[in-house]
Amino acid sequence: MNTSIWLAVGLVMVLEGLGPMLWPKAWRRMITAMTQLPDNVLRRFGGGIVVAGCVIYYMLRVHNGG
Template sequence: MSDSLIFAIGLVLIIEGIGPMLFPNRWRSYMQKLAGQNGSELRMLGGVMVVIGLMILWYLQ
């Protein structure tokens, strides 16, 4: 279990790091737009991401 969790965290860090590494200006612009969203829109985005992640994990199991 702990190996899988560490593996998953490593993958998240790699995927999240690709944007700022390859496209720093676009990434900064995207983050500024995201920071300007209201709380309910961010909550909806987070919920959609969680559901997609759960669906991927369910599919892989």
């Protein structure tokens, strides 16, 4: 697999781990609240994150000449 993929996976793991490491109670409340949301809201939220990630990736690729 490409090294860039592993770097991206590592960065995601670091970012995902910050919430429970630094603010465990708030993180737990957020997760509990998210379980109560309807599926369509979660899909929109997830889709927005995917789109934002693709835009950031594209902008970095274009900016860095990749």
